[in-house]
Amino acid sequence: GENVEQHPSTLSVQEGDSAVIKCTYSDSASNYFPWYKQELGKRPQLIIDIRSNVGEKKDQRIAVTLNKTAKHFSLHITETQPEDSAVYFCAASRPNNNDMRFGAGTRLTVKP
Amino acid sequence: DAGVIQSPRHEVTEMGQEVTLRCKPISGHDYLFWYRQTMMRGLELLIYFNNNVPIDDSGMPEDRFSAKMPNASFSTLKIQPSEPRDSAVYFCASSLDVAGGSEQFFGPGTRLTVL
Numbered sequence: 079g080e081n082v083e084q085h086p087s088t089l090s091v092q093e094g095d096s097a098v099i100k101c102t103y104s105d106s107a108s109n110y111f112p113w114y115k116q117e118l119g120k121r122p123q124l125i126i127d128i129r130s131n132v133g134e135k136k137d138q139r140i141a142v143t144l145n146k147t148a149k150h151f152s153l154h155i156t157e158t159q160p161e162d163s164a165v166y167f168c169a170a171s172r173p174n175n176n177d178m179r180f181g182a183g184t185r186l187t188v189k190p
Numbered sequence: 191d192a193g194v195i196q197s198p199r200h201e202v203t204e205m206g207q208e209v210t211l212r213c214k215p216i217s218g219h220d221y222l223f224w225y226r227q228t229m230m231r232g233l234e235l236l237i238y239f240n241n242n243v244p245i246d247d248s249g250m251p252e253d254r255f256s257a258k259m260p261n262a263s264f265s266t267l268k269i270q271p272s273e274p275r276d277s278a279v280y281f282c283a284s285s286l287d288v289a290g291g292s293e294q295f296f297g298p299g300t301r302l303t304v305l
Contacts, residue, residue: 079248110291121281121296122233129290167233171291177246178223179296180233 080105082170084181092102092189096122097158097183100166102150108170111151112178116165125166158188194297196282202303208270211300214263215284223294224257224267225281233281239265240287272304 091097094181098108103111112127128135128142135142139158144151155162165185171178195214203209215222223238237247242259251255254273259265269276279301282292 110294112291121298123296124293127293173290177235178291179235179239182232 080108080170080172080177080179082168082179082181084168084184086184087182088185088187090187090189091156091158093160095158097155097162097186097188099153099166099168099186100150101152101170101181102148103170103179104149105170105172106149107147107172109173110171110178111142112169112171113142114167114180116140116183118164122167126160129175155186158186159190160190162186163188194282194284194295196280196297196300198300199272199298200301200303202305203272204305205273206271207304208268208303209272209276209304211267211280211282211302213265213267213297214284215265216295217263218286221285221294222259222265222288223283223285224265225283225296226278227281227299228278229272236267247250269302272302274304277302277304 108169109130111115114122115125116122126137126140126142128144139156141154165183167183168181169178197212199300209223221240224236226234236249237257239259257267279299281299285294
């Protein structure tokens with residue numbers, strides 16, 4: 079089955095700096111790659127997603143890039159703010175079964 | 191829509207007792223997922239249903255765990271007998287059937303503590 083690895087496990091940045099989180103996946107058939115943000119004590123919530131027919135997607139301060147050949151994708155957050163502090167999960171899903179596998183998560187801390 | 195609804199929000203029980211967690215997915219969603227989250231193991235997919243039919247239960251830890259979806263608006267995850275190592279937050283999520291995958295909407299979770 080699919081195996082998703084995520085790095086780093088923890089990331090601390092100064093407010094205003096950029097943060098980058100990277101994930102790799104094993105199943106070349108995976109074609110849907112969402113990113114979820116989970117604040118302390120809350121549920122995971124989707125912040126951005128990308129499909130395999132797209133190499134990059136941007137939504138305000140958040141962007142995701144996908145390299146299907148290398149089987150890795152990344153989350154980029156620019157101009158970080160303290161409210162960006164949370165655990166971020168990447169995930170990969172194969173077509174036609176909605177079976178989604180999550181990475182282990184990255185705890186991002188943005189210091190004011 | 192109120193989103194995915196889970197009950198109870200917190201459950202404290204003693205080892206050996208039966209525990210039943212409940213989930214109501216978003217109306218119209220075709221898929222329902224049960225996850226377990228712990229610090230050690232992260233977010234693990236336990237089982238998922240498509241149109242009330244279990245599709246993949248390979249993540250269910252052992253025979254003590256069982257899940258049902260008797261209709262499109264209700265699912266249960268049962269642990270019998272419970273053990274301290276089952277302590278975790280259990281999330282239910284639902285999604286539409288979109289070719290190539292779609293957003294999963296998570297419920298608020300049930301925090302289970304087994305003493």
